[in-house]
Amino acid sequence: MTAAAPLYLSKIQLKAELDRCLNCKTMPCMNACPVNCNPQEFINHAKQGNYDAAVKTICRSNPMGQTCGLICPDKFCMRACTRSKIDFAVRIPKVQATILENYRTCPPEQTHPRLNGLKIAVVGAGPAGIAAADILSKQGCQVVIFEKSPQIGGALNLIPDNRLPHHVIEKDWNHLPHRSLITLRLNTPAPDPQKLLRQDFDGVIMAGGEPNCRQLRIPGEELCLSYTDYLRNPDRYKTTGKVAVIGGGNVAADCAFTAKANGSAHVEMFVRRRLADMRISKQEYLELISREINVTPLSSPEKIESDDSLLTLFLHKNDWRDNKLTKIPDSTVRLPGFALVIKAVGSYADPQCDNERIVYAGDCKTGGSTIVEALASGQTAAETLLASIKSGKSAACG
Ligand SMILES: Cc1cc2nc3c(=O)[nH]c(=O)nc-3n(C[C@H](O)[C@H](O)[C@H](O)COP(=O)(O)OP(=O)(O)OC[C@H]3O[C@@H](n4cnc5c(N)ncnc54)[C@H](O)[C@@H]3O)c2cc1C
Ligand code: SF4
Numbered sequence: 001m002t003a004a005a006p007l008y009l010s011k012i013q014l015k016a017e018l019d020r021c022l023n024c025k026t027m028p029c030m031n032a033c034p035v036n037c038n039p040q041e042f043i044n045h046a047k048q049g050n051y052d053a054a055v056k057t058i059c060r061s062n063p064m065g066q067t068c069g070l071i072c073p074d075k076f077c078m079r080a081c082t083r084s085k086i087d088f089a090v091r092i093p094k095v096q097a098t099i100l101e102n103y104r105t106c107p108p109e110q111t112h113p114r115l116n117g118l119k120i121a122v123v124g125a126g127p128a129g130i131a132a133a134d135i136l137s138k139q140g141c142q143v144v145i146f147e148k149s150p151q152i153g154g155a156l157n158l159i160p161d162n163r164l165p166h167h168v169i170e171k172d173w174n175h176l177p178h179r180s181l182i183t184l185r186l187n188t189p190a191p192d193p194q195k196l197l198r199q200d201f202d203g204v205i206m207a208g209g210e211p212n213c214r215q216l217r218i219p220g221e222e223l224c225l226s227y228t229d230y231l232r233n234p235d236r237y238k239t240t241g242k243v244a245v246i247g248g249g250n251v252a253a254d255c256a257f258t259a260k261a262n263g264s265a266h267v268e269m270f271v272r273r274r275l276a277d278m279r280i281s282k283q284e285y286l287e288l289i290s291r292e293i294n295v296t297p298l299s300s301p302e303k304i305e306s307d308d309s310l311l312t313l314f315l316h317k318n319d320w321r322d323n324k325l326t327k328i329p330d331s332t333v334r335l336p337g338f339a340l341v342i343k344a345v346g347s348y349a350d351p352q353c354d355n356e357r358i359v360y361a362g363d364c365k366t367g368g369s370t371i372v373e374a375l376a377s378g379q380t381a382a383e384t385l386l387a388s389i390k391s392g393k394s395a396a397c398g
Contacts, residue, residue, distance in 0.1 A: 126154020
């Protein structure tokens with residue numbers, strides 16, 4: 001098994017990555033970034049040794065720049081990087097994370113907003129809620145964030161520590177420029193948004209993510225563990241026995257990595273579609289191979305049975321033809337001996353209502369996405385809400 005990749009670049013690696021940037025004037029990397037972070041500019045500052053300016057450039061458009069640097073997938077800025085046409089893309093996320101880790105010593109850049117008299121409720125302290133609160137406070141609003149859990153970060157807290165240590169989320173949070181205008185209420189489930197409007201809030205940003213796990217709807221489902229229960233407390237489920245993970249996205253991959261790191265002798269992922277359809281990056285796929293995690297494509301669970309303390313999984317095989325997935329008749333296989341079966345087949349949001357002073361943001365609006373898309377959505381939601389309040393429109397819910 002290979003060791004986990006280091007989170008940050010060494011000084012010499014950072015220099016090498018900075019030198020590889022071609023300084024494109026068209027800035028394809030910025031245009032590909034959902035929050036319009038400008039790698040060409042911060043890399044240029046860093047090349048000249050002006051790290052304060054590099055830090056300011058990142059933080060100007062991204063309230064969670066270091067967290068993004070650790071977990072942004074390669075499908076945004078890196079995919080657009082011109083250097084990839086010559087050899088390999090500049091490792092922009094790693095450069096971004098390393099600059100903020102090593103050189104964020106100056107206080108956040110203040111913009112001295114004038115209080116505009118508006119009080120806004122934000123429901124959820126995940127990336128979308130944090131980004132919305134950042135924009136609203138920069139515009140001079142007083143913001144109250146309601147967060148039902150004991151910590152900020154939302155779904156990011158389910159990401160294993162070796163990919164994203166929680167203190168990095170706190171570090172980004174502590175660098176928000178107008179924290180004094182933001183009141184964070186942890187352990188506080190928000191009331192209904194209509195009720196918040198009837199209280200003294202002028203508008204509500206709903207950024208509650210997707211708290212409900214999708215079901216398999218098979219007999220014996222109660223015998224398996226949801227990814228949220230597993231990833232919230234993986235030490236509780238440590239086992240050296242066999243572990244099955246049902247699902248083919250990056251959340252399922254995180255479950256598999258964690259089970260393997262926690263000592264399981266055999267971890268196997270069962271994926272309904274083809275390997276090519278898995279919602280994971282190439283890097284994650286290579287890591288699955290290097291950590292000897294088996295991936296079985298085109299298989300759907302039918303039933304789970306308990307046999308003493310072990311679980312037996314029944315799966316049927318699928319076929320993929322003419323862009324359609326079909327079940328292969330009489331293809332059921334019986335796989336005994338699992339200590340744990342974890343399901344990671346997606347999640348969904350709570351029902352939503354319709355009111356111009358209630359704006360939805362992040363995963364609850366777009367479906368499961370990425371941190372940087374959730375941040376962009378939170379920023380847009382804040383602008384939309386302010387525009388809506390300013391134009392004085394309001395409609396009843398439902
Ligand atoms: C295991 C895992 C791995 C991931 N890996 C990556 C990755 O590598 N790269 C990447 O870019 N993205 C990754 N993601 C996705 C990323 O974490 C999400 O897209 C992002 O967190 C969504 O942000 P959000 O603010 O919309 O929602 P969330 O992060 O889900 O935050 C919603 C918050 O709202 C709170 N809340 C909900 N209802 C209420 C209420 N009524 N009252 C008060 N609070 C409430 C919740 O407690 C939560 O804190 C991963 C997600 C998971 C689960
Ligand atoms: S925020 Fe993410 S996508 Fe945007 S430039 Fe930084 S690493 Fe790339």
